[in-house]
Amino acid sequence: MTTEYSGTGDPARSLALLWRTREKASRKGGDLSVERIVRAAIEVADADGLAALSMRRVAERLGVGTMTLYTHVPGKGELLDVMLDTVYGETNRPEQVPGxxxxxxxxxxxxxxxxxxxxxxxxxxxxxxxxxxxxxxxxxxxxxxxxxxxxxxxxxxxxxxxxxxxxxxxxxxxxxxxxxxxxxxxxxxxxxxxxxxxxxxxxxxxxxxxxxxxxxxxxxxxxxxxxxxxxxxxxxxxxxxxxxxxxxxxxxxxxxxxxxxx
Amino acid sequence: MTTEYSGTGDPARSLALLWRTREKASRKGGDLSVERIVRAAIEVADADGLAALSMRRVAERLGVGTMTLYTHVPGKGELLDVMLDTVYGETNRPEQVPGxxxxxxxxxxxxxxxxxxxxxxxxxxxxxxxxxxxxxxxxxxxxxxxxxxxxxxxxxxxxxxxxxxxxxxxxxxxxxxxxxxxxxxxxxxxxxxxxxxxxxxxxxxxxxxxxxxxxxxxxxxxxxxxxxxxxxxxxxxxxxxxxxxxxxxxxxxxxxxxxxxx
DNA sequence: CCCCCTTCTCGTATGATGTACGGTACGGCG
DNA sequence: CGCCGTACCGTACATCATACGAGAAGGGGG
CATH class of the missing domain: 1.10.357.10 (Tetracycline Repressor, domain 2)
Incomplete structure (x- = not known):
């Protein structure tokens, strides 16, 4: 089992990625997106655990070269950050709860x-x-x-x-x-x-x-x-x-x- | 940062290592011992974190070839197990506590x-x-x-x-x-x-x-x-x-x- | 329309990692 | 004395993240 986390550097880049504040894709928006990458990564981690989560695995699942991921994501640590924030978004948050x-x-x-x-x-x-x-x-x-x-x-x-x-x-x-x-x-x-x-x-x-x-x-x-x-x-x-x-x-x-x- | 844990296999070998139940050393007891290896590994982890804990680092600290470690310890996972059990032994356990x-x-x-x-x-x-x-x-x-x-x-x-x-x-x-x-x-x-x-x-x-x-x-x-x-x-x-x-x-x-x- | 230039894509290379494997050397027992 | 088990270790391999730079592709300015 392997666990890593970010902290590589440049909080600006990290936060821009998390909040998706980016001038973004003058070309056409790009075929690949951060969202697709993150979804694939979460699927890999869910299925086979963190140990099986490698950049290659994610790229293969998307039918893409490994290094392509680095155009959209600074590195594995930052990818993990976005994965975390993404699943945090899944939590149910009802407005009214009795008791x-x-x-x-x-x-x-x-x-x-x-x-x-x-x-x-x-x-x-x-x-x-x-x-x-x-x-x-x-x-x-x-x-x-x-x-x-x-x-x-x-x-x-x-x-x-x-x-x-x-x-x-x-x-x-x-x-x-x-x-x-x-x-x-x-x-x-x-x-x-x-x-x-x-x-x-x-x-x-x-x-x-x-x-x-x-x-x-x-x-x-x-x-x-x-x-x-x-x-x-x-x-x-x-x-x-x-x-x-x-x-x-x-x-x-x-x-x-x-x-x-x- | 990297974290791993054991569970590779053969609980018998693992438990024998933890409890030091081994026929052990017909030769002369060996210059190297599990204790020395574990102590070195703990020192490395204390000083530079788990990420810096590699078999090479431990071997270098002991002035020994990397592969030598594997004669005393089945693998890195098991080494980590022994490290854990060792530091658990450090806890103070007074017989009488007020309150x-x-x-x-x-x-x-x-x-x-x-x-x-x-x-x-x-x-x-x-x-x-x-x-x-x-x-x-x-x-x-x-x-x-x-x-x-x-x-x-x-x-x-x-x-x-x-x-x-x-x-x-x-x-x-x-x-x-x-x-x-x-x-x-x-x-x-x-x-x-x-x-x-x-x-x-x-x-x-x-x-x-x-x-x-x-x-x-x-x-x-x-x-x-x-x-x-x-x-x-x-x-x-x-x-x-x-x-x-x-x-x-x-x-x-x-x-x-x-x-x-x- | 053509050219250039930004951006996406990715192959190769580097330096890590754990550890399988095969070899060497030595000490105790027959 | 001879043999064999054990401690030791150098090399090799698969796998990892990622730096680097080359190729492709599409849009904007001439």
């Missing part, structure tokens, strides 16, 4: 969760210094709206959103794995478990590691059987929102925070 | 946070299907101990630990960036901000994105000035633990959960 701030945050969490399931490679890309494209900013704007006017400072609003989305990132991991196991030929989650189990038994000594042995076995068997990741996601989300609720209650008297703001 | 389960969880969170700061490359490696080495399991055992006997089911114990460690992973990201900015020559966080700011202003229209413009600017200025990531980490941690406390209170009556459990 106050709590319902809105839960909806945001589930939407992000679904996004990771749709594009598993998102888990691989380092979102440090994210691409400041239009879709990312629109998404950020929307998510901030969920906690606007409920009594948090600006920095707290940012912190809560970061907290929730960060949690989703972590929770999506096992879920994506489970989902991929069913469709992938390589090695099912069960196969992996069964392949490692005999060696683990020899090594996971209940005397040295009583808790790990007990809990690990329980969790292992549970995960092997049912689609637990989704339940685990909801469990953690509930804890998280409870924590936010405590903050709001401490802040603004005894008003039931789940109803405030709407 | 009950809450103090113990906070201690675990801070310890993990420090680990990420010590080895920033940890953020880059995909910990799906983690290396089941002795240190990882010992760490897991210790962390489970923090929530043992406070009224959670086995699955909930696992879920809470996953929740906390996952949160730390997310919170460590900006902290690591800030720390690296001070020591890295390439581009300071401030430089990056200042390089992007003019284009952002043009693009971050307060009419279209009022919240993002306001909060983003506030957060940007704040992050630029002070070492906020650490404070943000503590903020989120408090929320998280509050959420867990709510769960415990709902579960076991009205006992003040922060005091329960030794």
């Amino acid at each position: 106050g701030w709590r319902g809105r945050l839960a909806q945001i969490a589930r939407e992000n969760f679904a996004l990771y399931l749709r594009h598993p490679w998102l888990l691989q890309v380092a979102t440090t210094r994210p691409p400041l494209g239009p879709n990312l900013i629109a998404k950020y704007e929307y998510e901030l709206g969920a906690v606007d006017g409920i009594g948090l400072t600006d920095l707290e609003m940012d912190a809560v959103i970061t907290l929730v989305t960060g949690y989703v990132h972590g929770a999506a991991r096992p879920a994506v794995e489970a989902a991929q196991a069913t469709r992938h030929t390589g090695m099912t989650e069960q196969q992996w478990w069964h392949a490692h189990a005999p060696y683990l038994e020899k090594v996971l000594d209940p005397n040295r590691f009583p808790l790990a042995a007990r809990v690990g076995t329980t969790a292992g068997q549970e995960y092997q059987a049912a689609g637990d990741p989704a339940r685990a996601f909801e469990f953690g989300l509930a804890r998280l929102l409870d924590g936010v609720e405590v903050l709001l209650r401490d802040r603004a008297g005894a008003a039931p925070a789940g109803v405030t703001g709407g | 009950g389960w809450r103090g113990r969880l906070a201690q675990i969170a801070r310890e993990n946070f420090a680990l990420y700061l010590r080895h920033p490359w940890l953020l880059q490696v995909a910990t799906t299907r983690p290396p089941l080495g002795p240190n990882l399991i010992a760490k897991y055992e210790y962390e489970l101990g923090a929530v043992d006997g406070i009224g959670l089911t086995d699955l909930e114990m696992d879920a809470v630990i996953t929740l906390v460690t996952g949160y730390v992973h997310g919170a460590a990201r900006p902290a690591v960036e800030a720390a690296q900015a001070t020591r890295h020559t390439g581009m300071t966080e401030q430089q990056w901000w200042h390089a992007h700011a003019p284009y952002l202003e043009k693009v971050l229209d307060p009419n279209r994105f009022p919240l993002a413009a306001r909060v983003g600017t506030t957060a940007g200025q704040e992050y630029q000035a002070a070492g906020d990531p650490a404070r943000a980490f503590e903020f989120g941690l408090a929320r998280l633990l509050d959420g867990v406390e709510v769960l415990l209170r709902d579960r076991a009556g009205a006992a003040p959960a922060g005091v329960t459990g030794g």
